[in-house]
Amino acid sequence: MKIKQSTLNNFFDFLPAARPLRLDKALEWELQPKFSHGRYTVNLKGRNTIEIEERHCKKCGNLLYHNGYNPKQPVLDRTLGKRYYRVHRKRCPRCGEIKPNYSVLAPTHGHYHENFKRKARQHYINGQSISWIKTTLEVDLEVPIPYTTIVNWVLNMEKPLKNLLSTTWLPLSGYLHHDETFASIAGQEQYVITSIDSGTGFAPRSTVSSRNTKRAHREHFNRIKRPNKLVIKAIIADGTKTYESLFNTRYLKFAIRTQCLMHFKWRSSKKLKKYAGLGETSIKPLPKKLRSFRKAFYDVFDSNNETSAYVALERLRCFVEKANKKYLTTLFEDIESRIPQITAWQRDLRIPKTNNKCENFNQYLQRHLSFKGRCRNQKALGRICDCRTYKHNRSRFNSYLDKIRRLRVEYEHNAAVKPFDNTLKGCGTWLFHECRRTLASLEKYEMFWAEYLEIVRRKKQTGPFKHDH
Numbered sequence: 001m002k003i004k005q006s007t008l009n010n011f012f013d014f015l016p017a018a019r020p021l022r023l024d025k026a027l028e029w030e031l032q033p034k035f036s037h038g039r040y041t042v043n044l045k046g047r048n049t050i051e052i053e054e055r056h057c058k059k060c061g062n063l064l065y066h067n068g069y070n071p072k073q074p075v076l077d078r079t080l081g082k083r084y085y086r087v088h089r090k091r092c093p094r095c096g097e098i099k100p101n102y103s104v105l106a107p108t109h110g111h112y113h114e115n116f117k118r119k120a121r122q123h124y125i126n127g128q129s130i131s132w133i134k135t136t137l138e139v140d141l142e143v144p145i146p147y148t149t150i151v152n153w154v155l156n157m158e159k160p161l162k163n164l165l166s167t168t169w170l171p172l173s174g175y176l177h178h179d180e181t182f183a184s185i186a187g188q189e190q191y192v193i194t195s196i197d198s199g200t201g202f203a204p205r206s207t208v209s210s211r212n213t214k215r216a217h218r219e220h221f222n223r224i225k226r227p228n229k230l231v232i233k234a235i236i237a238d239g240t241k242t243y244e245s246l247f248n249t250r251y252l253k254f255a256i257r258t259q260c261l262m263h264f265k266w267r268s269s270k271k272l273k274k275y276a277g278l279g280e281t282s283i284k285p286l287p288k289k290l291r292s293f294r295k296a297f298y299d300v301f302d303s304n305n306e307t308s309a310y311v312a313l314e315r316l317r318c319f320v321e322k323a324n325k326k327y328l329t330t331l332f333e334d335i336e337s338r339i340p341q342i343t344a345w346q347r348d349l350r351i352p353k354t355n356n357k358c359e360n361f362n363q364y365l366q367r368h369l370s371f372k373g374r375c376r377n378q379k380a381l382g383r384i385c386d387c388r389t390y391k392h393n394r395s396r397f398n399s400y401l402d403k404i405r406r407l408r409v410e411y412e413h414n415a416a417v418k419p420f421d422n423t424l425k426g427c428g429t430w431l432f433h434e435c436r437r438t439l440a441s442l443e444k445y446e447m448f449w450a451e452y453l454e455i456v457r458r459k460k461q462t463g464p465f466k467h468d469h
Contacts, residue, residue: 173199174233177358206385217243260355
C-alpha cells in the first residue's frame with residue numbers, strides 16, 4: 001500500500017489530500033462518492049451476461065463474492081423471438097446477496113414482453129374469454145401461454161379499474177335509463193343492474209346481485225350517487241314493479257318515474273296476437289282486421305300532449321269492452337293506471353320516450369363470451385361489467401367535450417350580442433368548470449389505458465446498451 005507524506009501538504013497546496021493509514025478508512029474514502037446514491041451499475045457483457053461492475057459493497061465496503069448465475073429466457077415482442085440471459089449474482093459476506101434493478105436489460109420478474117399482457121387485457125375488454133385469448137395469442141404471436149398466466153394478467157388490472165370507476169367523477173344530467181339483465185353463475189341466476197344517463201350517455205358502475213329486489217336497486221342508486229353527487233331527476237324503466245315503492249322514500253323522493261313506451265307496444269302486440277289465435281311469440285304478422293285495434297293502443301303512446309292521450313285512451317276503452325277478454329282488460333287497466341308516467345315526457349322534454357340506451361348496453365354486456373355461463377362467482381361477473389363500463393365511458397368523453405366547447409362558443413356569441421341579458425348569467429362559469437372536470441376525468445381514464453392497455457412501441461437504440469441503476 002502506497003502512503004503519501006502528509007507533511008508535504010503544508011508546503012505545496014496543489015498536492016492532493018493525504019490518504020489515511022488505516023485500510024477500512026481508505027476504502028471508505030475511495031467509495032464515498034458512490035455511497036451517496038447507493039445504486040449499482042449493471043452492464044450487458046459477453047455471452048449475454050448481466051454483470052454488476054462494482055467489486056465492493058456500497059453499504060459496508062466489503063469485497064463482493066461470486067454467487068453463481070441465474071438463467072433468463074424472456075419472450076420478446078412479436079417477430080423478435082426469444083433471448084437468453086445470465087444474471088451474474090454477487091454476494092456480500094455481511095449484507096447478503098446484491099439485487100440490483102436490471103429491468104432495462106432483461107425482465108426482472110416475468111418472462112413475457114409487456115405487450116403480451118396488454119394485448120390479452122384488450123382482448124378481454126373487447127369480449128373474449130380467457131380460453132379464446134389463449135388461442136388468439138398462440139395463433140397470432142406463435143407463443144403458447146399458460147391459462148393461469150393470462151388470468152393473472154387480467155386480475156392485475158381488476159383492483160385499479162374498480163377504484164377508477166368508483167372514484168372518478170362523470171358528467172351526469174340526472175335523467176337515467178334503468179334496467180336489469182340476468183346472467184348465470186354455476187347454474188344460478190344473477191342479476192346485473194345498469195343505468196345510463198340519457199343526456200350525456202355515460203354509464204356509472206353496474207351492480208351485481210343474486211336477487212332482483214328493492215334492496216338491490218336501492219344499493220345501486222346509492223352507489224352511483226356518491227362519487228358524482230348526483231340528484232336523480234327522472235328514471236326511465238320498463239313496466240316492472242320491483243322497486244316502485246322506492247319512489248315514496250327519501251332515496252328517490254323527488255324523482256319522476258316514467259315508462260318505456262316501446263315495452264307497452266310490445267305487450268300490446270303480444271296480447272293482440274293471442275286474441276287473434278296466434279302465439280304471443282309468433283313471428284307471423286297481425287291479421288289486417290285487428291290492425292285498427294293495434295293502432296288504437298299505439299295512439300295512446302304516440303300522442304303529442306296529455307289531452308290527446310286521454311282522448312285516445314277513451315277510444316281504446318270501446319275496443320277493449322267490445323273484445324271482452326280478461327287479459328286485454330288487465331292490460332288496459334295497467335295502461336290507465338300508468339298514464340301519468342306514460343305522458344311524463346310531454347311535461348319535460350329532457351325525458352326520453354324509450355329505454356333503448358339501457359337495452360343496447362345490456363346487449364353489449366351479453367356479447368362477452370364469459371357473461372352468460374362461464375363466470376364462477378360474482379366477482380368475475382363484476383369484473384366483466386367494469387371492463388365494459390370503462391370502454392363505453394372512454395369512448396364518450398371526446399364527443400361530450402366537443403358538445404361543451406360548441407355550447408361555450410355559442411354562449412360567448414350570445415353574451416357579446418346581448419351583454420345585459422340576465423338569463424346568461426353563470427352559464428360561462430358552469431361551462432368552464434364542466435369542461436375542466438371532464439378533462440380531469442378523461443386524464444384518469446387515459447392514465448389507466450397507458451399503464452395497463454396501451455401497446456408499447458419499440459424505440460431505436462442509440463449508443464451502448466448501458467444503464468446506471
